[in-house]
Amino acid sequence: MTATAATRRIDLAVGSAEISLNEFAVQTGLQVLFPTELTAGVKTNAVRGYYSVREALDRLLSDTGLEANYNEQTGIIEIKQAKAPAETVVRLPPYTVEGDGTSWRYAKMGNIELLSSCMDDVTNRVMVQLFRLQEALGQILPPDLLFQSSAPVVYVLHSDRDKAAVPQSLIDRLKQREQQPGSEPVLTWNIGIMRSYGFWDMDGRGIYFILNEGGFMVGRLSIRGDYLRELLVRRSPELPAWFFEGVMELYPTVTLDPYGSQNFAMEIKNRHKMPGGVARLAPFVWISNEQTHAVRRGHKPDFIPLAELLGGPPPAPGSLQVRQWRAQAALFVRWALDDVKGGREGLWQLARLADRKQPTEADFVGCFGMNYAEAEKELHQYLGKAIRREFDLKPSHFSEMPAYAVRMATESDVAVVKGDLDRLKIDYVRRFAPRLVDRYVEQALVTLRRGLDLGDSSPRLAGLMGLCECDVGDDLGARRWLEQAVAGGDTRPRVYYELARIRFQEQLAAAPAAGLSEAQIAELMKLLETARRHAPPLVVAYHLMADLLAAGTPSAGQLARLNEGLAAFPRNRDLIRSVVKVYRKQGMGAEADAVLAHALEIVLDPGDRARLLELERQPQ
Numbered sequence: 001m002t003a004t005a006a007t008r009r010i011d012l013a014v015g016s017a018e019i020s021l022n023e024f025a026v027q028t029g030l031q032v033l034f035p036t037e038l039t040a041g042v043k044t045n046a047v048r049g050y051y052s053v054r055e056a057l058d059r060l061l062s063d064t065g066l067e068a069n070y071n072e073q074t075g076i077i078e079i080k081q082a083k084a085p086a087e088t089v090v091r092l093p094p095y096t097v098e099g100d101g102t103s104w105r106y107a108k109m110g111n112i113e114l115l116s117s118c119m120d121d122v123t124n125r126v127m128v129q130l131f132r133l134q135e136a137l138g139q140i141l142p143p144d145l146l147f148q149s150s151a152p153v154v155y156v157l158h159s160d161r162d163k164a165a166v167p168q169s170l171i172d173r174l175k176q177r178e179q180q181p182g183s184e185p186v187l188t189w190n191i192g193i194m195r196s197y198g199f200w201d202m203d204g205r206g207i208y209f210i211l212n213e214g215g216f217m218v219g220r221l222s223i224r225g226d227y228l229r230e231l232l233v234r235r236s237p238e239l240p241a242w243f244f245e246g247v248m249e250l251y252p253t254v255t256l257d258p259y260g261s262q263n264f265a266m267e268i269k270n271r272h273k274m275p276g277g278v279a280r281l282a283p284f285v286w287i288s289n290e291q292t293h294a295v296r297r298g299h300k301p302d303f304i305p306l307a308e309l310l311g312g313p314p315p316a317p318g319s320l321q322v323r324q325w326r327a328q329a330a331l332f333v334r335w336a337l338d339d340v341k342g343g344r345e346g347l348w349q350l351a352r353l354a355d356r357k358q359p360t361e362a363d364f365v366g367c368f369g370m371n372y373a374e375a376e377k378e379l380h381q382y383l384g385k386a387i388r389r390e391f392d393l394k395p396s397h398f399s400e401m402p403a404y405a406v407r408m409a410t411e412s413d414v415a416v417v418k419g420d421l422d423r424l425k426i427d428y429v430r431r432f433a434p435r436l437v438d439r440y441v442e443q444a445l446v447t448l449r450r451g452l453d454l455g456d457s458s459p460r461l462a463g464l465m466g467l468c469e470c471d472v473g474d475d476l477g478a479r480r481w482l483e484q485a486v487a488g489g490d491t492r493p494r495v496y497y498e499l500a501r502i503r504f505q506e507q508l509a510a511a512p513a514a515g516l517s518e519a520q521i522a523e524l525m526k527l528l529e530t531a532r533r534h535a536p537p538l539v540v541a542y543h544l545m546a547d548l549l550a551a552g553t554p555s556a557g558q559l560a561r562l563n564e565g566l567a568a569f570p571r572n573r574d575l576i577r578s579v580v581k582v583y584r585k586q587g588m589g590a591e592a593d594a595v596l597a598h599a600l601e602i603v604l605d606p607g608d609r610a611r612l613l614e615l616e617r618q619p620q
Contacts, residue, residue: 010024010027010028010047010048010056011027011047011048011572012024012027012044012046012047012048012060013046014043014044014045014046015043015044016039016042016043016044017039017042017043017044017064017066018034018036018039018040020044020060021034021039021044021060021079024056024057024060025077026607026611027605027607027608028053028056028607029075029606029607029610030053030075030076030077031075031076031077032077032079033076033077033078033079034078034079034080038066038079038080038081039066039079042064042065042066043064044060044061044064044066045059045060045061045062045063045064045431047059047060048233052322053070053072053077054070057070057077061079061082062431062432063431063432063433063434064082065081065082066079066080066081066082067079067080067081067082067083068080091432092170092429092432092433092436093197093199093208093425093428093429093440094158094208095170095439095440095443102117102162103117103408104116104117104408104409104413104414105117105118105120105123105406105407105408105409106406106407106408106409106410106413106417107123107124107127107404107405107406107407108152108404109127109130109131109402109403109404110131110402111149111152111153112127112130112131112152112153112155113152113153113154113155113417114126114127114130114154114155114156114157114417115154115155115156115157115409115413115414115417115418116155116156116157116406117157117158117159117162118157118158118159118211118213119159119213120406121217122159122211122213122216122217123157123406124406125216125217126155126157126211126216126221127404127406128258128401129220129221129258130155130221131277131399131401131402132258132259132260132276132277133221133222133223133256133258133277134277135258135276135277135395135398135399136256136257136258136276136277136278136279137223137228137256137277137279138277138395139277139278139279139344139393139394139395140247140254140279140337140393141231141232141247142348144352145232145235145239145348145351145352146231146232146235147205147230147231147232147234147235147536148235148535148536149203149204149205149535149536150203150491150492150493150534150535151203151204151491151492152204153204153205153206153207154204154205154206154207154417154420154421155206155207155208155209156206156207156208156417156418156421157208157209157210157211158208158209158210158211159210159211159213160210160211160212160213161213170436170439173435173436173439174433174435174436195209195210196208196209196210196224197209197428198224198226198227198230199421199424199425199427199428200230200234200424201424201467201494202493202494202497202536202538202540203492203493203494203534203535203536203538204420204424204492204494205230205424206420206421206424207227208421220257220258220259221258222255222256223256225248225251225252228247228248228251229248232244232247232248234536236536236537236539236568236569237354237355237356237567237568237569237570237571238569238570238571239351239354240310240351240354241313241314241604242309242310242314242329242332243329243333243347243350243351243354245314245325245326245329245330246326246329246330246331246332246333247330247333249326249327249329249330250281250284250330250333250334252285253281253282253283253284253285254279254280254281254282255279255280255281255282256277256278256279256280257277257278257279257280258276258277259275259276260275260276260277260278260394260398275398276394276395276398276399277394277395277398278392278393278394279392279393279394280390280391280392280393281334281337281338281390281391281392281393282390283386283387283388283389283390284330284331284334284383284386284387285327285387286301286327286331286383286386286387287323287324287327288323292387295383295384295387296384296387296388300380301324301383303328303376303379303380304321304324304325304328305372305376306332306364306372306375306376306379307361307372309325309328309329309332310332310350310359310364311358311359311360312604313604313605313606328379331379331382331383331386332379333347334386335378335379335382335386336368337393338382338386338389338391339378339382339385343368344393346367346368346369347367349366349367350363350364350367350368353367354602355567355570356567356570356602357601357602358601358602358604411450411451411454412451412454412456412458412461414447414450414451415447415448415449415450415451415452415454415456415461416448416451416456416458416460416461416464418447419444419447419448419450419451419461419464419468420464422440422443422444422447422448423444423448423464423467423468423471425440425443425444426440426441426444426468426471426472427471441468441471441472444468445468448461448464448465448468449465452465457484458488459484459485459486459487459488459489459490460485460490462481462482462484462485462488462490463481463482463485463490463492463495465478465481466478466479466480466481466482466484466485466495466498466499467482467492467494467495467498469481470482470498475502475505478498478502479499479502479503482495482498482499482502483499486499486527486530491534492534493531493532493534493535493536493537493538493541494531494538495531496527496528496530496531496534496541497527497528497531497538497540497541497544499527500524500527500528500531500541500544501540501544503523503524503527504516504524504544504547504548507520515551516548516551516552518552518553521548521549521551521552524544524548525545525548525549525558525561528541528544528545528548528561529561532561532564537565537568537569539565539568539569539572539575541565542561542562542564542565542568542569542575543574543575543578545558545561545562545565546562546565546575546578546579546581546582547578549562549582550578550581550582550585553586554582554586559582559583559586559591562579562582563579565579566579566595570598570599570602571599571602571603571604571605571608573603573608573611573612576595576596576599576603576612576615577611577612577615579595580592580595580596580615583595593616596612596615596616599612600612600613600616
């Protein structure tokens with residue numbers, strides 16, 4: 001499945017519908033109309049990433065009972081009560097408890113941790129393909145341009161011969177609707193089990209899939225477009241829009257082959273002779289099949305100037321230029337990967353430059369050895385070639401497979417790996433089947449506690465228990481587990497952030513008038529300092545740092561941490577605003593002005609720029 005392309009960055013947390021819709025209006029610059037009584041008691045979903053207005057609204061309002069009418073001509077969005085659909089389609093994660101008789105195997109290789117109910121041969125083949133798929137993806141995207149985490153990426157693999165299912169009792173509970181006695185049901189339910197899905201947290205991810213063992217022995221895994229989308233969206237600093245959109249628009253024409261040969265056979269026994277990961281790109285599609293055929297017949301489309309494509313914001317959602325903008329961004333990425341000398345490194349370097357500045361034509365020349373006009377001429381010539389040609393990208397030397405071993409999983413392995421995945425399922429179920437949240441919470445806690453009952457006192461398991469309690473809103477229950485994880489040196493940055501957040505809230509509640517002492521601020525900053533030493537950087541941790549430092553007298557080193565946060569999230573409007581306020585409160589007007597001036601150089605979103613300009617005009 002490929003991800004839907006998008007044109008605007010949206011950053012909304014789970015929260016009150018009234019607040020979220022008003023913030024949506026601010027972020028998009030559109031008018032959102034709704035009666036307040038309609039949104040009373042309604043919680044909307046988190047939406048973070050690049051989306052069109054329509055896509056963002058659909059995600060925001062999914063399973064809330066609300067829907068949006070968006071008029072692209074007027075820019076007005078009207079929120080109303082959603083009509084009951086004739087059919088509801090729900091795909092649920094499997095609900096399995098330990099002690100169900102499943103025989104698990106365990107393997108770890110680098111940052112990959114796998115729990116598998118498949119045979120050893122199948123499990124080994126999965127491990128090889130996971131490694132080789134990373135190698136293939138690396139031909140298009142180096143690791144530093146993707147989401148990175150100190151926490152392992154956990155995979156839970158079920159054989160399709162297992163009874164991985166959702167119990168009928170949960171299905172019946174989901175179908176419960178308030179209706180008059182004796183009335184006929186008005187809704188047809190289509191409930192099934194998901195066969196593969198990626199679940200995400202602030203600092204980690206888990207992947208679940210069901211595998212047909214026999215078919216897989218002559219088959220291949222792949223990286224889905226929606227998973228790649230998350231790897232790009234969650235990367236810090238935020239990638240430039242042209243790069244994100246270009247990669248995602250191009251990806252449907254990309255095949256990542258873990259064996260580098262369409263004729264690979266399992267008879268090859270020597271793994272050192274085994275081919276490696278290759279990215280294969282099919283002929284390019286220019287906007288649509290019809291317009292691609294027009295190019296084949298000699299039509300020469302007008303191009304958006306490269307200075308505008310690479311240096312400006314995406315076109316407004318719904319505008320006629322959006323499709324061409326996406327297609328040209330994809331063509332530029334493909335040209336750099338394929339045709340231009342040293343293009344891949346130049347492409348990646350241009351994307352990296354956007355981490356700290358708005359790249360100029362001089363930067364472009366430094367990356368590609370040509371100016372915009374020369375590159376535009378090459379792109380026009382390349383389009384006719386791209387729609388006819390396929391090509392492979394492969395490393396000069398395939399990597400050696402790292403050493404790993406498949407062994408029978410211990411019960412602690414199952415508790416940690418499956419417990420982590422079960423915890424990650426909770427947010428998905430909350431969004432798409434809220435009636436079942438308590439049951440999936442219970443499943444996660446049972447799995448994790450099984451490890452504790454077996455005597456597992458590792459900081460990792462304690463951290464997962466604490467995060468699970470945070471996920472369900474039990475900060476009191478979370479605190480002791482988070483403290484145990486911190487004392488043991490857990491490597492998840494969210495563990496340190498959550499403990500700092502809980503202590504901060506407790507200390508404020510204990511003395512709301514007095515505020516925090518310098519000693520209390522230093523203690524909380526120490527936790528956040530540890531969080532920043534692990535990947536990924538968390539914007540919420542830097543927000544909390546700013547709140548703490550605004551309440552005290554920060555040192556030069558502590559202020560440097562805020563600048564570090566701005567380097568990781570240079571276009572985050574709220575963080576920029578928080579840091580500016582800290583500087584102004586300390587009487588450091590010149591430093592505040594410098595932060596704002598830099599932000600206005602690199603922030604392209606019109607709504608964000610307007611808010612920053614308001615901040616610039618505020619009296620100091």
